[in-house]
Amino acid sequence: xxxxxxxxxxxxxxxxxxxxxxxxxxxxxxxxxxxxxxxxxxxxxxxxxxxxxxxxxxxxxxxxxxxxxxxxxxxxxxxxxxxxxxxxxxxxxxxxxxxxxxxxxxxxxxxxxxxxxxxxxxxxxxxxxxxxxxxxxxxxxxxxxxxxxxxxxxxxxxxxxxxxxxxxxxxxxxxxx
Amino acid sequence: xxxxxxxxxxxxxxxxxxxxxxxxxxxxxxxxxxxxxxxxxxxxxxxxxxxxxxxxxxxxxxxxxxxxxxxxxxxxxxxxxxxxxxxxxxxxxxxxxxxxxxxxxxxxxxxxxxxxxxxxxxxxxxxxxxxxxxxxxxxxxxxxxxxxxxxxxxxxxxxxxxxxxxxxxxxxxxxxxxxxxxxxxxxxxxxxxxxxxxxxxxxxxxxxxxxxxxxxxxxxxxxxxxxxxxxxxxxxxxxxxxxxxxxxxxxxxxxxxxxxxxxxxxxxxxxxxxxxxxxxxxxxxx
Numbered sequence: 001x002x003x004x005x006x007x008x009x010x011x012x013x014x015x016x017x018x019x020x021x022x023x024x025x026x027x028x029x030x031x032x033x034x035x036x037x038x039x040x041x042x043x044x045x046x047x048x049x050x051x052x053x054x055x056x057x058x059x060x061x062x063x064x065x066x067x068x069x070x071x072x073x074x075x076x077x078x079x080x081x082x083x084x085x086x087x088x089x090x091x092x093x094x095x096x097x098x099x100x101x102x103x104x105x106x107x108x109x110x111x112x113x114x115x116x117x118x119x120x121x122x123x124x125x126x127x128x129x130x131x132x133x134x135x136x137x138x139x140x141x142x143x144x145x146x147x148x149x150x151x152x153x154x155x156x157x158x159x160x161x162x163x164x165x166x167x168x169x170x171x172x173x174x175x176x177x
Numbered sequence: 178x179x180x181x182x183x184x185x186x187x188x189x190x191x192x193x194x195x196x197x198x199x200x201x202x203x204x205x206x207x208x209x210x211x212x213x214x215x216x217x218x219x220x221x222x223x224x225x226x227x228x229x230x231x232x233x234x235x236x237x238x239x240x241x242x243x244x245x246x247x248x249x250x251x252x253x254x255x256x257x258x259x260x261x262x263x264x265x266x267x268x269x270x271x272x273x274x275x276x277x278x279x280x281x282x283x284x285x286x287x288x289x290x291x292x293x294x295x296x297x298x299x300x301x302x303x304x305x306x307x308x309x310x311x312x313x314x315x316x317x318x319x320x321x322x323x324x325x326x327x328x329x330x331x332x333x334x335x336x337x338x339x340x341x342x343x344x345x346x347x348x349x350x351x352x353x354x355x356x357x358x359x360x361x362x363x364x365x366x367x368x369x370x371x372x373x374x375x376x377x378x379x380x381x382x383x384x385x386x387x388x389x390x391x392x393x394x395x396x397x398x399x400x401x402x403x404x405x406x407x408x409x410x411x412x413x414x415x416x417x418x419x420x421x422x423x424x425x426x427x428x429x430x431x432x433x434x435x436x437x438x439x440x441x442x443x444x445x446x447x448x449x450x451x452x453x454x455x456x457x458x459x460x461x462x463x
Contacts, residue, residue, distance in 0.1 A: 053194060064204075070204045070209075071204030075197075075205070078201065082191075082194045
């Protein structure tokens with residue numbers, strides 16, 4: 001199936017899972033697992049940066065609509081989408097993986113570690129910006145740091161689980177330069 | 178103009194990020210009450226300081242109008258002060274001092290009415306005292322006036338609805354009928370006009386028993402004062418060379434320098450006695 005349909009299905013499923021499954025689980029008051037931003041992590045390489053940011057905004061806004069506090073997730077997702085191209089440029093190997101593969105994954109980024117790093121940094125950015133906006137002040141700094149780190153850890157764990165369960169076929173395309 | 182477009186094109190991504198973040202922050206601040214409050218508070222601080230500066234200049238130009246308003250307000254508030262209002266005292270002190278009449282019981286002769294002294298003078302030749310109580314509060318002409326220690330002060334001469342004028346003892350025309358304590362002789366107390374607090378007792382014969390320091394009371398022979406109110410104490414006894422009487426100088430018992438509250442004495446039988454006296458005079462003269 002085409003990329004567009006695949007992405008739309010991914011978008012819908014991730015949002016629905018986030019809202020109806022993960023939001024109902026109360027692990028700890030300091031920890032909130034988020035998985036919907038996986039969509040941004042998995043966006044194709046070749047997209048225009050502006051379009052990437054717009055799509056991220058749409059994702060965040062869609063999640064915000066389910067909660068009655070608009071604006072938080074949209075802002076966090078947009079920031080994530082802004083940093084994504086820079087991060088990808090730093091992390092992928094010299095051969096130009098973004099021409100050979102379609103979207104970031106463990107295979108296309110040349111190993112498990114780069115991919116995890118990419119996921120971890122973007123997750124950290126997303127969570128810290130989200131919690132900062134929610135409080136609108138650093139407030140109790142230790143509380144903020146602990147909350148961010150713990151949430152990042154939990155979310156990364158979830159991402160790894162999802163990766164193991166839903167492995168994507170990454171075809172190596174040639175002749176794309 | 179072209180440079181601006183070039184700038185926007187090269188930094189388009191970043192500017193777009195800023196636009197989107199700005200829009201998200203607007204959404205946050207508008208639709209969430211806590212963030213609304215925090216943002217409003219911060220904005221109020223900033224705009225407040227700017228407005229204060231502008232207001233300092235604007236205030237200077239409005240000084241004249243503000244001044245006029247304040248003066249008018251002041252006048253209105255001053256008029257509301259409690260000290261501007263005066264309520265004459267209508268309280269009544271009951272003293273049982275009455276003559277038993279038949280066996281049916283007693284009837285009241287004297288009633289004491291308290292009054293506040295509004296104006297006093299001791300240094301003129303004819304001194305008057307003004308009381309803050311008048312005919313609307315049962316004060317009448319010819320009432321006797323005493324101070325709280327039962328010392329005689331004067332007689333009421335004029336009454337208006339809210340005020341009364343008392344001819345004090347320090348007056349050329351004042352004559353009080355008096356009686357000595359030891360001897361019992363009766364005389365008249367007048368004022369020489371020299372010193373306040375010093376009165377003159379006349380009409381005491383040289384054969385009467387007088388001693389320095391003796392007290393002089395009202396005799397009760399007039400309708401103005403009851404018997405037994407203090408007038409003064411004997412200070413000096415001189416023999417008058419031209420008549421058969423003593424010249425006795427008294428120190429008044431009422432302190433005319435410091436009169437704050439006085440009692441006016443009303444005699445309920447005054448009218449009857451005066452009518453009787455007049456009838457008797459008419460009968461004698463006709």
